Amino acid sequence: VVRIRNNIRRLRFDHGEMTQEELAARAGCTRQTIIALEQVKYVPSIELGFRIARVFGVNVEEVFQYEE
Amino acid sequence: MSYKTYRMWKTVIVIIIAVSVSSSVVAGLAFVPVPVAAVGAAVMLLLRRRVKEVIIDERTYRIAERAGRLAFQVGAIATALIAATLLALGRDADTAFDTVGITLAFAAAGLLAIYYAGYLWYARKLGGED
Numbered sequence: 385v386v387r388i389r390n391n392i393r394r395l396r397f398d399h400g401e402m403t404q405e406e407l408a409a410r411a412g413c414t415r416q417t418i419i420a421l422e423q424v425k426y427v428p429s430i431e432l433g434f435r436i437a438r439v440f441g442v443n444v445e446e447v448f449q450y451e452e
Numbered sequence: 453m454s455y456k457t458y459r460m461w462k463t464v465i466v467i468i469i470a471v472s473v474s475s476s477v478v479a480g481l482a483f484v485p486v487p488v489a490a491v492g493a494a495v496m497l498l499l500r501r502r503v504k505e506v507i508i509d510e511r512t513y514r515i516a517e518r519a520g521r522l523a524f525q526v527g528a529i530a531t532a533l534i535a536a537t538l539l540a541l542g543r544d545a546d547t548a549f550d551t552v553g554i555t556l557a558f559a560a561a562g563l564l565a566i567y568y569a570g571y572l573w574y575a576r577k578l579g580g581e582d
Contacts, residue, residue: 413510
């Protein structure tokens, strides 16, 4: 059971409807990884988490949330 | 070059290599498969370098790690079981079972040795005291 949720889809739309391709290119990962993240099928490494947060200009906690 | 184009060319090259190798083996041309495979691999490497977008990332490696672990577990156990069965069957019979069984047993042992060596190497590289 994945306990880490994320707001990537919402953040993409909040940032001028950023495409999955653009986010992937800027975060340095594949589009398939962004798709997997949005479907909550994959939990990224801390490094990728920070890179994604940096793309949106927010803290990691605003992108990923750990569910108790 | 986009990833989609790269994938298309990769499929074409794999088909060309497969057809060349299989037809040369059927024709008895033993010297053809090696250069064909080498040229194919070199072309694929060159094409891959021309892809601008990221095509391999941490998720790809994580999938490969899990698939590799599964392949090792299933492969090692299956090979060992088949080897034991063949050795048992070939003990009293005048067949090649025991020879094949010994070969498979050594293959399984080799696989375990590679896994153990790799595990130790990565354990040391990634720290900890496993």
